[in-house]
Amino acid sequence: MRARTAIVASVADQGVAALTNILVLVAAARLTTVTDFARFSAVYLVFTVLLGAGGAYTGQPLVLRRGGGEDARGACRSAAVFTVAASAVLGALMAGVCVLVPGDTARALTVLGLVLPVVLGQDALRYAFSTLQRPHLALGSDLVRLACALGALSAQGYGTGPARLVAVWGLSALPALLLSALLLHRATSGTPVRLRPMLSRGYLGQRFVVEFGVGNATGQLSVLGLGAVADPLLVGALRGATTLFGPLNVLFTSATSFGPPLLGRITGERRRVRATAALAAVLAGTAALWATALVLLPDRAGRELLGDTWPVASALLPATGSQYAAMAAGTCGLLALRMLDPRTTLSIQVVFSLxxxxFMAGGYALGGVPGAAWGLCLGSVCKAVATWTRVVRLRRRSPAAGEVLSADALPSAP
Incomplete structure (x- = not known):
């Protein structure tokens, strides 16, 4: 596939994935009360953490591979099998524990455990198609996912409980998973499944999942914790505000996950870094324009989007919009570092995520929920400055002789 066609297909795929995510949360907000949406948001936040961890462990090392030979095709097949198997085990453990706990949130978490292999498996196959440089296959799968999710959620009535919503949302991904599995089987037929390299010491995904754990996951779980000990509606308010930025959130994640295969087509390290900086400027500008449009949105239109959650979420839009503009710069800075030296990002993630x-806890203490949102914004600004400072330093440093930074350097199974 030509580079321009691949870029168009990848962008379209991310747009469809973003639309699916935002419509799921919009539908949940419209179908539930403020309290039930807070419960659903908490469960969806748990899923988001697991999704990010799965992508960090299997997906991100996968897209750093070069070439489309038998080794890459075998790695894609192995990553898909590993993700489904690991998520089935994790989901069974989650369901087994949560079924013993009373409450609507626990019931919804039980259902999440049961559908976890479906939703995580479908996402893992998107990484595989990106690595194989066949983003049009991921686009087709995500279009099926969008159609099924909209159809299933539109059949629900107001007052649907969080557990039922999770079940409907999760099972709606099954047709897309089956289609993707069939397409991947055809593309990788005859290649062996090797799971041992993904469990061996030194596997690059182990470093990436630690980065995610101290980066994205720490922030998201801290929101859950602060909501549990302080104000339960904090989760719903922050989740409602970030839902409105859903397309940008997916694009940021996709830039790190799916950017390397596309930027790898650009010759020369300097040109790749410049392209990444240009991408950061475009995404930051898009975030600023999107935030401005949301702030100017009439209350009536806002209630059509988020229902009863709109009043508490709309008050956070200036802070959340500023945070997303800073996140654009930070995400692209991390992408540049991944291409220059993937071992340099861990320290930044640890320090600035904590x-x-x-900042979030201090902001909440000083100014309540809006203060917490501005604290998150300040943290994103600091991380963005740190990432691009590191990029500049690495560009001035000559790479060590014989240093191999691609995932191709991972040990192969015997």
């Missing part, structure tokens, strides 16, 4: 948690 800093963001401190």
């Amino acid at each position: 800093t963001a948690v401190v």
